[in-house]
Amino acid sequence: MGFELNFDSSSLKSNTKKIEENVIYDVLIIGAGPAGLNSALYATRNGLNAGLIADKYGGQVLDTSSVENYLGYESIPGEDLVGAFREHVEKYEIPIKKDSRVEKVEKKENRFFLSMSDGTELKSKTLIIATGSKPRKLNVPGEEKFSGKGVAYCAICDGPLFQGRDVVIAGGGNSAVEAAIDIAKIANKVYLVQRSVLRAEQALVDKLETLNNVEIRLGTQVKEIYGEKLVKGIKVYNKVEDKEFDIKADGIFVEIGSVPNSGPFKDLVETLPNGEIVIDCSCNTSVPGLFAAGDVTTVPYKQISISSGEGAKAALSANAYINKLK
C-alpha cells in the first residue's frame, strides 16, 4: 500500500465565493469537468457575471489514473491535470457551488430557474449544460444486486480491494484496457471480456499483451453476474463457439463506455433517444440562451481535449447571446 499524498490544494486553499440565490447571473454553468471548467474560464475572462455548479468538482478526469493524450503532457495523472484546470479557473474568482446537484431547470420569460438538491433556487439569463457522462451499465441480471459487492465502475478506486484475487474486466475500449493493465499489477488473474473486438489504442493493446496474468476473451458477452453475498463469477456466451460458460471471479469492472447525464434537462431541451443533448457547431441547443458542451452532447468523440474545447465555444456563444440582449 503506497502512502504517497494526493494533496488537493485548489479545493482546500480556495476561499471561493458562494453562489447567491438573489442574483440573476449572466450565465450559470452546470458541471465542472473539462467542459464546464473551460466555460467558466472563458465566461469570466469575457466579463460575464458567471457561476459554476458542480456535483463532483473536476468531473470524470478525477477517476483517470493517467492521461496520455492531452496536448503538452506526455503522461499526467488525471487529477493533476484537472487540478491545474481548477487552479487556473479559480484565479478569476468565479463563485462555485460544490457538492450539489441541479434537479430541475425551467425557463420563464427569458430567465432560467434552477432547483438544487439542497433546496436552493438559482437564476440566470443563459445556461451552459456541461454535465458529462457516467459509466454505462451492462444491464444483466445480478449487476444491480452486486453493485459495490464485486461489481465496480472505478478501477483506481476499487482495484486495491482485489489484491491477489481473480477479476473480470468487461469492455474493450481504452478505459477497459487501461483498467486491465492497472489491476493486473495486484490481482492474481485478470480476464478481459469483450463482446466484439478490442477498440483501444494500439499502444495500450501492445502493453496489455505483454502481461502474463491477463487472459483476453473476445466475441464474448456477459450474460449474468452471480454470487451469494459477494460476486462469485459471471456467466458468458461466446458467439463463435455458440457456447455458454462460466468464469469464476471475485469482481467485475464494467468499462463499456458511458451514458450522458441529461436526465434533469430532458423536459426542457431536445435530446436523442440515447440521451445526448442535440447541439449545433456553436453549442446552441433547441432552447435559445441554453448551451451545452462536452460528453453530455451529440458532439462525437468523448475526450478531455474535445470537451474542454467545446466548453470554450459554449461560453463564447453565451457571451454573444448576452451581448445581443443588451
Added chain:
Amino acid sequence: MALLNDEIRTNLVEVFGKMKEEVTIAVFTKEDGCETCKDTLDFMKEIEEVGEKIKLEEYDMEKDSKKAEEFNVEMTPSIVLLDSEGKDNGIKFYGIPAGHEINSLITGIIEVSGSGEDVPSALKERIAKIKTPVDIKVFVTLGCPHCPGAVAKAHKLALENPNIRAQMIEAQTFSELSDKYNVSGVPKIIINEDNDLVGNQPIEKFLETIESL
C-alpha cells in the same frame, strides 16, 4: 519516511493559517502487530509541525486504555480530532489518512477548529432533529479520489450533532472488518451496522438513510 514535500508543506501552512481555534490530534498506536502505526504517528508529527494551532497527543492503546475507552477507540492506528476544549466531536480516522485521505484529514482539522463551511439552513434543521445515536463508518482506499468527499460529509454530520459519530476506515489496513461488511467498492458507507450506501453520496442521502432508521 517523510510524506510531506516542500510544496505541500507550504500549502498546508497557508491552509492551517485559517484555523480559528486550536485542534488536538490524538493518535492511538500499539507496540506489536500494528504495521502502519509508526508511519501514522510520524505523519501526524509532520502535520503538527506545519500547523501553529495543531497539537499532538500520543497514546498507547494498552497503556492508555482509559483514554481509548473515553474516546471509543477500538483499533489502531487511529486518530481522534479534539476541539480547543479537548472535546471529542465524534470525528475519527482508523488507518493512516495518507494518499487522497490527506484531504479529509485537513478538512476535518479545519472543521473542528471552527473555520469550516456553513451547512445550508434547511439541512442544518434536519440534522439538528436527529435524536437517536448514529454511527457512520466510511470505508476508503487511499487511491480513491472521491472517498475524501464521503468522509468529510460523515464527519460534518458528526460535528453538527452530538448524537452522530463518524469514522474513516482504511479498507486494506482493516481487511477483516472490510470482509465483515462486504466492502468491495469504495467509498462504502455503513450507518448503524445494517444500512449501507456505496459511492460519494450527497449529504441529503445520508440524512434520508438516518431519518429512516
